[in-house]
Amino acid sequence: MTRNTRTTVFLVAAAVLAAAFTWACTGLPRFGTDTHPYGDRAVRAALAHRTANVVSAINFDQRALDTLGEESILFAAVLGAVVLLRRARDEDRADPEPRRVLPSTRLLGAALLPVTVLVGVYVVAHGQLSPGGGFQGGVVLATGLHLAYVAADYRVLRRVRPLAVFGALDATGAGAFTALGLAGLIAGGSYLENVLPLGTFNQLTSGGTVPLVNAAVGVEVASGVIVLLAQFLDQAVEITSPGHAGPVQNTGGGAPGNPPEAS
């Protein structure tokens, strides 16, 4: 395809998109008014299923299929990163040696690690009641665990983070979401249908399948992010690439014009 053809195709497509988008926008409800047709229906549906956090009710009940798609994207992205960043045949693994950590850094990390993990678990567990949920809490859990790396060193982090376990947990979380959908299909008649007893409003067990799907997402996101960060850490700390004996220019992280040591 020549340059001119490409430009023509782009301009035609852009014109069609602009016209369709403008046409669609004219049909939208006015911005900033007191009428929220979708919001009202979503809140009513969430209350009907006794889920206090309407956002979680939308994510894990009303539009759970969308969330399943998103979680699959995350799973595939982590899988892709693992495949890309794995140790190649010509790369060596060298154990990093520990270095002295400032006492204040060590104290702060040691004090914050349990607090952060607890906050992460709380955010996941209360996803159906208060803001937050599996995704937010999962990321907090995963990043919080890496305080072990900041406060101590890489070997301590490796001990608190058995990678094989988290890899398996990642797959388990993704599989549990799909399995819960199938359970809804068998027991209720449609995929991801909320078939469990709804419980009492504003209790931890309320919302039927919402807490379970939320927990599956929490496990998957936390393990997925841990596995993802582990691949990056492996590359940054442990894996040494061959064939780079001399200094190479322009590798300062993609900023041409900066010397590699600028910081």
Added chain:
Amino acid sequence: MSGTSGGVDWLVAVALVLVTVTATCAALTRDPVRQAAVLSALGLCLALLFVAVQAPDVALSQLAVGSALTPLLILLTVRKARRTARGDGARPDRSPGNGDARREREGE
């Protein structure tokens, strides 16, 4: 925007200004290490904006991903690129931590 009172609108305006300023700073910063720090601040400002427009779920996501995860991945990538550039292929890198300036090598 569901700001019914003047106070909420004022908060939204302040958060919007903060987001604009930090986003411009992030775009103008060329060094990836500094950019990671500015991106972290941008994530915090965006989280404030989302709280101001009453979207705490999104604010939490933004805080966790934008302020912690993305800068961390950028810093680790820069570290790998600089190690490769420095030619550490034969010698193990001795820093287990995340900042050469913050740590000194132990006597062993």
